[in-house]
Structures are given as structure tokens and as C-alpha cells.
Amino acid sequence: MDLLENVFVLLHLLGMAAIVGSAVFVARGRSTPALLWGARAQIVSGLILVGIAEAGADPVNHAKIGVKLVVAIAVAACAEIAAAKVRKGEGERPQLVTAAGALAVLNAAIAVLWVSGS
Ligand code: HEM
Numbered sequence: 001m002d003l004l005e006n007v008f009v010l011l012h013l014l015g016m017a018a019i020v021g022s023a024v025f026v027a028r029g030r031s032t033p034a035l036l037w038g039a040r041a042q043i044v045s046g047l048i049l050v051g052i053a054e055a056g057a058d059p060v061n062h063a064k065i066g067v068k069l070v071v072a073i074a075v076a077a078c079a080e081i082a083a084a085k086v087r088k089g090e091g092e093r094p095q096l097v098t099a100a101g102a103l104a105v106l107n108a109a110i111a112v113l114w115v116s117g118s
Contacts, residue, residue, distance in 0.1 A: 023100050035082075036080065068107050074099075078099045
């Protein structure tokens with residue numbers, strides 16, 4: 001179980017790297033597959049991590065997870081809309097891409113800094 005959990009933590013961190021790396025550092029305002037798939041992957045890998053923690057009877061801070069889920073859905077919404085605009089030939093939406101990157105950084109901060117409670 002520990003190895004499985006660690007593998008999903010790794011995937012979770014790679015998903016974050018894809019979003020923040022693409023939106024903030026590499027493509028700066030351009031929609032990329034890395035941003036879109038990273039945003040989708042965070043929701044899936046995050047929910048799997050919650051499932052693994054619950055199954056292993058590790059304490060789960062439900063308020064924190066709830067907030068992270070809402071923020072992650074907002075990240076995915078920004079990424080999906082920006083990608084859809086490009087697909088339809090309506091041009092880039094740099095503000096949405098930047099918002100997705102900034103919200104992902106916010107979620108990383110929540111993950112690391114929100115330590116109290118269970
Ligand atoms: C953009 C979205 C997200 C980002 C950037 C993000 C980022 C992070 C980071 C940086 C960690 C810390 C890993 C560590 O300390 O080892 C983490 C852990 C975690 N995240 Fe997320 N997260 C996101 C979305 C979610 C979602 C949607 C959920 C669940 C619904 C979730 C559930 C978890 C759990 C359960 C852990 C603890 C893993 C562990 O250390 O055992 N995350 N996340």
C-alpha cells in the first residue's frame with residue numbers, strides 16, 4: 001500500500017509540474033496538452049490518494065480536501081475552456097491559462113501549509 005501511495009504522490013507531483021511548468025514557466029499564456037492533461041490528472045490522482053488514505057485508515061482532513069477539490073475543478077475549467085477556444089480557432093486565452101497556473105500554485109500551498117486538523 002505504501003509503494004502504491006507513493007507512486008500516486010509522484011504522479012500527483014508530476015501533474016502539478018505539468019500545470020505550473022507549462023502555464024507559468026514554459027508556454028506562458030498558451031494552452032498546451034501538458035496543462036490540460038495535468039489539470040485532469042490532478043483531480044484523478046488526488047481522489048485516488050484520498051481513497052488510499054481512507055482505505056489505510058490514515059486520517060484525512062476533509063475540509064482541506066474539499067477546498068483542494070474546488071480549486072482543482074477551477075484549474076481544470078480554466079484549462080478546458082482555454083483549450084476549447086484554441087480548438088475552435090477562436091485564439092488563445094492567456095488570462096485563463098495564467099489563472100490555471102496560479103490556482104495550481106494555490107493548491108500546492110494549501111497542500112503543504114494547511115497542517116492542522118484531520
Ligand atoms: C491543481 C491541483 C492540485 C495540486 C497542484 C496539488 C498539489 C499537491 C501537493 C504539492 C501535495 C503534497 C505532496 C507531499 O507533500 O508529498 C499534494 C498532496 C495531496 N493531495 Fe493534492 N493537489 C491538487 C489537487 C488535489 C485534489 C483534487 C485532491 C483530492 C480531491 C488532492 C489530494 C491530495 C492528497 C490526499 C494529498 C496527500 C498525499 C500524501 O502526502 O500522502 N489534491 N497535493
